[in-house]
Amino acid sequence: KNEVEQSPQNLTAQEGEFITINCSYSVGISALHWLQQHPGGGIVSLFMLSSGKKKHGRLIATINIQEKHSSLHITASHPRDSAVYICAVNYFGNEKLTFGTGTRLTIIP
Amino acid sequence: DTAVSQTPKYLVTQMGNDKSIKCEQNLGHDTMYWYKQDSKKFLKIMFSYNNKELIINETVPNRFSPKSPDKAHLNLHINSLELGDSAVYFCASSPRDPGELFFGEGSRLTVL
Numbered sequence: 001k002n003e004v005e006q007s008p009q010n011l012t013a014q015e016g017e018f019i020t021i022n023c024s025y026s027v028g029i030s031a032l033h034w035l036q037q038h039p040g041g042g043i044v045s046l047f048m049l050s051s052g053k054k055k056h057g058r059l060i061a062t063i064n065i066q067e068k069h070s071s072l073h074i075t076a077s078h079p080r081d082s083a084v085y086i087c088a089v090n091y092f093g094n095e096k097l098t099f100g101t102g103t104r105l106t107i108i109p
Numbered sequence: 110d111t112a113v114s115q116t117p118k119y120l121v122t123q124m125g126n127d128k129s130i131k132c133e134q135n136l137g138h139d140t141m142y143w144y145k146q147d148s149k150k151f152l153k154i155m156f157s158y159n160n161k162e163l164i165i166n167e168t169v170p171n172r173f174s175p176k177s178p179d180k181a182h183l184n185l186h187i188n189s190l191e192l193g194d195s196a197v198y199f200c201a202s203s204p205r206d207p208g209e210l211f212f213g214e215g216s217r218l219t220v221l
Contacts, residue, residue, distance in 0.1 A: 031207040037150075043199060043212040084150065090207040096165050097142075097207070099152040 006087050006100035014108055019074040021103045023087030026068065033097070034061050034072050035086040043086075046072070079107045112136050115200050115213035122190060123221055129186045130216045132200030140164075140206045141183040143175060146197040146215070155198075158183050159206060187218075195220045 005024045013019055023032070034046040047054050047061040049070075054061050058077075063070040074081055087100040113134045122128055134141065142165075143155040156175045157165035163175070172188040187194060200213040 033210065035210070041197065041215050041217075043201075043215075045210045045212070048207070048209045086152065088152070096154045096157065096167065097210075102150055 003091075003098050004087055004089055004100040006085075006103050008103060009101065010104045010106075012106045012108065013077055015078060017077050017107075019077050019081070019105065019107075021072045021085050021087075021105070023070045023072070023100055024068060025070075025089045025091075025098075028092045029068075029089045030092055031090045032063055032070050033088040033090075034070075035088060037084040037086060037102070039083070046085075074105075077107045079109050082106050111214075113200060113202055113211050113213040115198075115216050117216060118214060119217050119219075121219045121221065124190055124192060126190050127186070127188045128190060128218070129184055130198055130200075130218070131182070131184045132213055133182050134200075134202040134211070135181065136202055136204070136211060137181075138202040138204050138211070139180060140203045140208065141177065141180075142201045142203070142210075143183065143185050144199040144201060146199060148196070152199070156183075156185075157206065164206070190218075190220045192220050194218060 003026050007022045031050050037043045058075045060073040084102045086102045088097045115132050140159045142157050146152050155169050158177045161177045174186045177183045197215045197217045199215045201210045
Protein backbone atom coordinates (compact mmCIF):
# COMPACT_ATOMS: atom_id res chain seq x y z
CA LYS A 1 0.00 0.00 0.00
CA ASN A 2 1.44 3.35 -1.05
CA GLU A 3 1.96 5.61 1.92
CA VAL A 4 1.08 8.73 -0.04
CA GLU A 5 -2.36 8.80 -1.63
CA GLN A 6 -3.42 11.29 -4.27
CA SER A 7 -6.84 12.01 -5.66
CA PRO A 8 -8.13 12.15 -8.23
CA GLN A 9 -5.88 9.99 -10.40
CA ASN A 10 -7.12 11.74 -13.53
CA LEU A 11 -8.83 15.10 -13.89
CA THR A 12 -10.15 16.77 -17.01
CA ALA A 13 -11.50 20.30 -16.80
CA GLN A 14 -12.39 23.26 -18.99
CA GLU A 15 -10.07 26.22 -19.29
CA GLY A 16 -10.75 28.72 -16.53
CA GLU A 17 -11.97 26.23 -13.96
CA PHE A 18 -10.68 26.12 -10.40
CA ILE A 19 -8.69 22.91 -9.86
CA THR A 20 -8.04 21.03 -6.63
CA ILE A 21 -5.74 18.04 -6.26
CA ASN A 22 -5.53 16.24 -2.93
CA CYS A 23 -2.77 14.40 -1.13
CA SER A 24 -2.99 12.34 2.08
CA TYR A 25 -0.17 10.74 4.00
CA SER A 26 0.00 8.37 6.92
CA VAL A 27 2.32 9.62 9.71
CA GLY A 28 4.31 12.67 10.75
CA ILE A 29 6.33 14.45 8.10
CA SER A 30 9.08 17.05 8.03
CA ALA A 31 8.12 18.35 4.59
CA LEU A 32 5.68 17.89 1.72
CA HIS A 33 6.50 18.60 -1.91
CA TRP A 34 4.32 19.28 -4.93
CA LEU A 35 5.99 18.51 -8.25
CA GLN A 36 4.86 19.04 -11.82
CA GLN A 37 5.82 16.72 -14.68
CA HIS A 38 5.03 17.97 -18.16
CA PRO A 39 4.29 15.67 -21.11
CA GLY A 40 7.88 16.19 -22.25
CA GLY A 41 8.97 14.45 -19.06
CA GLY A 42 10.81 17.12 -17.11
CA ILE A 43 10.01 17.51 -13.41
CA VAL A 44 9.73 20.87 -11.70
CA SER A 45 9.35 21.52 -8.00
CA LEU A 46 6.32 23.74 -7.38
CA PHE A 47 6.21 23.92 -3.58
CA MET A 48 7.85 22.58 -0.51
CA LEU A 49 5.90 23.18 2.69
CA SER A 50 5.64 21.95 6.24
CA SER A 51 2.76 24.09 7.49
CA GLY A 52 0.16 26.59 6.39
CA LYS A 53 -0.14 27.82 2.85
CA LYS A 54 2.06 28.95 -0.03
CA LYS A 55 1.13 30.81 -3.20
CA HIS A 56 2.97 31.25 -6.46
CA GLY A 57 1.09 32.94 -9.27
CA ARG A 58 -2.08 30.95 -9.93
CA LEU A 59 -0.93 28.03 -7.79
CA ILE A 60 -1.73 27.63 -4.10
CA ALA A 61 -0.63 24.80 -1.83
CA THR A 62 -2.06 24.18 1.62
CA ILE A 63 -1.26 21.64 4.28
CA ASN A 64 -3.19 20.51 7.36
CA ILE A 65 -0.75 18.76 9.67
CA GLN A 66 -3.43 17.45 12.05
CA GLU A 67 -5.42 15.87 9.22
CA LYS A 68 -2.28 14.75 7.34
CA HIS A 69 -3.62 16.27 4.17
CA SER A 70 -2.46 18.74 1.54
CA SER A 71 -4.17 20.33 -1.42
CA LEU A 72 -2.85 21.93 -4.57
CA HIS A 73 -5.15 24.50 -6.14
CA ILE A 74 -4.92 26.07 -9.58
CA THR A 75 -6.99 29.17 -10.25
CA ALA A 76 -8.05 30.21 -13.76
CA SER A 77 -6.69 26.98 -15.22
CA HIS A 78 -5.08 27.05 -18.65
CA PRO A 79 -4.21 24.33 -21.17
CA ARG A 80 -0.53 24.83 -20.35
CA ASP A 81 -1.32 23.59 -16.82
CA SER A 82 -1.90 20.13 -18.33
CA ALA A 83 0.64 17.90 -16.64
CA VAL A 84 1.04 15.23 -14.00
CA TYR A 85 1.11 16.65 -10.48
CA ILE A 86 2.98 14.60 -7.92
CA CYS A 87 2.84 14.85 -4.15
CA ALA A 88 5.82 13.60 -2.15
CA VAL A 89 6.66 13.62 1.55
CA ASN A 90 9.68 13.38 3.82
CA TYR A 91 8.58 11.23 6.76
CA PHE A 92 10.12 11.90 10.19
CA GLY A 93 12.85 9.39 10.94
CA ASN A 94 13.01 8.25 7.32
CA GLU A 95 14.04 11.25 5.32
CA LYS A 96 13.87 9.62 1.92
CA LEU A 97 11.19 11.12 -0.28
CA THR A 98 8.06 8.97 -0.68
CA PHE A 99 6.01 9.74 -3.76
CA GLY A 100 2.32 9.59 -4.57
CA THR A 101 1.21 8.03 -7.83
CA GLY A 102 0.44 11.39 -9.41
CA THR A 103 -2.65 13.15 -10.76
CA ARG A 104 -2.92 13.59 -14.50
CA LEU A 105 -4.55 16.96 -15.22
CA THR A 106 -5.88 17.85 -18.66
CA ILE A 107 -7.24 21.34 -19.31
CA ILE A 108 -9.38 21.62 -22.41
CA PRO A 109 -9.47 24.97 -24.24
CA ASP B 110 23.11 27.40 -18.01
CA THR B 111 21.28 24.22 -17.07
CA ALA B 112 21.19 23.86 -13.28
CA VAL B 113 21.11 20.03 -13.18
CA SER B 114 22.25 18.29 -16.33
CA GLN B 115 22.22 14.61 -17.15
CA THR B 116 23.84 12.76 -20.01
CA PRO B 117 22.88 10.95 -22.06
CA LYS B 118 19.23 11.87 -22.44
CA TYR B 119 18.49 8.63 -24.30
CA LEU B 120 20.32 5.35 -24.04
CA VAL B 121 19.43 2.16 -25.91
CA THR B 122 21.51 -0.89 -25.18
CA GLN B 123 21.53 -4.66 -25.11
CA MET B 124 20.98 -6.88 -22.10
CA GLY B 125 24.17 -7.70 -20.27
CA ASN B 126 25.96 -4.47 -21.17
CA ASP B 127 27.40 -1.98 -18.67
CA LYS B 128 26.40 1.67 -18.96
CA SER B 129 26.77 4.95 -17.08
CA ILE B 130 24.63 8.03 -16.70
CA LYS B 131 26.30 11.23 -15.63
CA CYS B 132 24.85 14.05 -13.57
CA GLU B 133 26.24 17.47 -12.78
CA GLN B 134 24.76 20.39 -10.86
CA ASN B 135 26.07 23.95 -10.87
CA LEU B 136 23.88 25.17 -8.00
CA GLY B 137 26.40 24.59 -5.23
CA HIS B 138 24.05 22.13 -3.53
CA ASP B 139 25.31 19.65 -0.96
CA THR B 140 22.78 16.88 -1.62
CA MET B 141 22.22 14.89 -4.81
CA TYR B 142 19.85 12.04 -5.62
CA TRP B 143 19.06 9.40 -8.19
CA TYR B 144 15.41 8.51 -8.77
CA LYS B 145 13.91 5.84 -11.02
CA GLN B 146 10.60 6.37 -12.81
CA ASP B 147 9.04 3.15 -14.04
CA SER B 148 6.70 2.57 -16.95
CA LYS B 149 3.71 3.49 -14.77
CA LYS B 150 5.36 6.84 -14.06
CA PHE B 151 5.92 6.00 -10.39
CA LEU B 152 8.99 7.68 -8.90
CA LYS B 153 11.20 5.98 -6.36
CA ILE B 154 14.43 7.06 -4.74
CA MET B 155 17.50 4.98 -5.42
CA PHE B 156 20.38 6.86 -3.80
CA SER B 157 21.05 10.03 -1.87
CA TYR B 158 24.46 11.63 -1.40
CA ASN B 159 25.41 14.50 0.88
CA ASN B 160 28.74 16.16 0.18
CA LYS B 161 30.04 13.06 -1.60
CA GLU B 162 28.91 10.67 1.14
CA LEU B 163 26.23 8.05 0.62
CA ILE B 164 23.21 8.76 2.82
CA ILE B 165 20.40 6.65 1.37
CA ASN B 166 20.79 3.39 -0.49
CA GLU B 167 17.40 1.90 -1.19
CA THR B 168 16.89 -1.73 -2.02
CA VAL B 169 18.57 -1.42 -5.36
CA PRO B 170 20.46 -4.36 -6.93
CA ASN B 171 24.24 -4.34 -6.46
CA ARG B 172 24.51 -3.92 -10.21
CA PHE B 173 23.75 -0.24 -9.62
CA SER B 174 26.69 1.72 -8.25
CA PRO B 175 26.63 5.47 -7.70
CA LYS B 176 29.85 7.44 -7.71
CA SER B 177 30.33 10.99 -6.50
CA PRO B 178 33.80 12.32 -7.43
CA ASP B 179 32.88 15.71 -5.95
CA LYS B 180 29.75 17.29 -4.56
CA ALA B 181 28.75 18.68 -7.96
CA HIS B 182 28.68 15.28 -9.65
CA LEU B 183 26.78 12.07 -9.02
CA ASN B 184 27.12 9.40 -11.67
CA LEU B 185 25.20 6.16 -11.93
CA HIS B 186 26.88 3.04 -13.26
CA ILE B 187 24.84 -0.03 -14.10
CA ASN B 188 26.41 -3.44 -14.69
CA SER B 189 24.89 -6.40 -16.51
CA LEU B 190 21.80 -4.54 -17.65
CA GLU B 191 18.47 -6.36 -17.51
CA LEU B 192 15.18 -5.74 -19.28
CA GLY B 193 13.63 -4.54 -16.02
CA ASP B 194 16.17 -1.73 -15.79
CA SER B 195 14.37 0.05 -18.62
CA ALA B 196 13.06 3.28 -17.09
CA VAL B 197 13.66 6.99 -16.89
CA TYR B 198 16.36 7.89 -14.39
CA PHE B 199 16.25 11.34 -12.83
CA CYS B 200 19.07 13.07 -11.06
CA ALA B 201 18.19 15.85 -8.61
CA SER B 202 19.94 18.15 -6.19
CA SER B 203 18.90 20.07 -3.11
CA PRO B 204 20.58 22.69 -0.90
CA ARG B 205 19.76 20.56 2.15
CA ASP B 206 17.90 17.38 3.08
CA PRO B 207 14.97 17.80 3.11
CA GLY B 208 14.97 20.75 0.79
CA GLU B 209 13.56 22.01 -2.47
CA LEU B 210 14.45 19.67 -5.31
CA PHE B 211 15.95 20.60 -8.64
CA PHE B 212 15.64 17.85 -11.23
CA GLY B 213 17.62 17.03 -14.31
CA GLU B 214 15.77 16.36 -17.56
CA GLY B 215 15.90 12.60 -17.09
CA SER B 216 17.71 9.84 -18.94
CA ARG B 217 15.55 7.30 -20.71
CA LEU B 218 17.22 3.90 -20.63
CA THR B 219 15.91 1.16 -22.89
CA VAL B 220 17.33 -2.32 -22.53
CA LEU B 221 16.67 -4.67 -25.46
